[in-house]
Amino acid sequence: GAVVSQHPSWVICKSGTSVKIECRSLDFQATTMFWYRQFPKQSLMLMATSNEGSKATYEQGVEKDKFLINHASLTLSTLTVTSAHPEDSSFYICSVKGGWETQYFGPGTRLLVL
Amino acid sequence: GQNIDQPTEMTATEGAIVQINCTYQTSGFNGLFWYQQHAGEAPTFLSYNVLDGLEEKGRFSSFLSRSKGYSYLLLKELQMKDSASYLCAALDSNYQLIWGAGTKLIIKP
Numbered sequence: 193g194a195v196v197s198q199h200p201s202w203v204i205c206k207s208g209t210s211v212k213i214e215c216r217s218l219d220f221q222a223t224t225m226f227w228y229r230q231f232p233k234q235s236l237m238l239m240a241t242s243n244e245g246s247k248a249t250y251e252q253g254v255e256k257d258k259f260l261i262n263h264a265s266l267t268l269s270t271l272t273v274t275s276a277h278p279e280d281s282s283f284y285i286c287s288v289k290g291g292w293e294t295q296y297f298g299p300g301t302r303l304l305v306l
Numbered sequence: 307g308q309n310i311d312q313p314t315e316m317t318a319t320e321g322a323i324v325q326i327n328c329t330y331q332t333s334g335f336n337g338l339f340w341y342q343q344h345a346g347e348a349p350t351f352l353s354y355n356v357l358d359g360l361e362e363k364g365r366f367s368s369f370l371s372r373s374k375g376y377s378y379l380l381l382k383e384l385q386m387k388d389s390a391s392y393l394c395a396a397l398d399s400n401y402q403l404i405w406g407a408g409t410k411l412i413i414k415p
Contacts, residue, residue: 193351235393235407236349285348293337293397297348 194220194288198298205276206306212272213301215286220296221266224289227259229282230300236285242269276305308332310406312394317412318384326379326392326409334399340368340379341393343408349393352379381411389413 195218205211223244228236240248240261248261263269273280281304287295309331318324337356341349355361355370367380391408
């Protein structure tokens, strides 16, 4: 399967600042990537589907102006949480779509907004 | 609506066998995935079934019945490292993954 990395793995920031999370597909050309959010003891919640070279498709209820997604190359997608607030504190996970619709996940980024 | 049901939590003994069930209701169906997620980590792929029957992969097996909207993950010879959450996810007609809430499996010595 694909090897996926995320950076940073941990970030603590002040309320009102913006945070950028990078997702890299290290050995696979990722036409499609997904961004998820997971709150403690809850399941994965899909935020958006990111296709290389085009605008991301956001799930209902996810603010596209707050969660900016850029997928400019086949190996990199970024998620920027703009003007972060404490309620944005969560575990953010990206995944790469591989063969047979299998998704390969990055290690996740823990965001804590103070 | 679309829905995935799986038990919230299960407990089993080291060395034993455990079966984690999953039922799904989706708009169309293009397969069912099982993922393992250790606490604080991202999910890792375990299996994918699209045809009826049992797929065996080492100590883990996954079963699918499309007519019943039912799948299970069977874990044999349980080890302490198998303590994790197991996520069931169904692929609908639009190739969107519908995720279950996960089953937390606790292994006791």
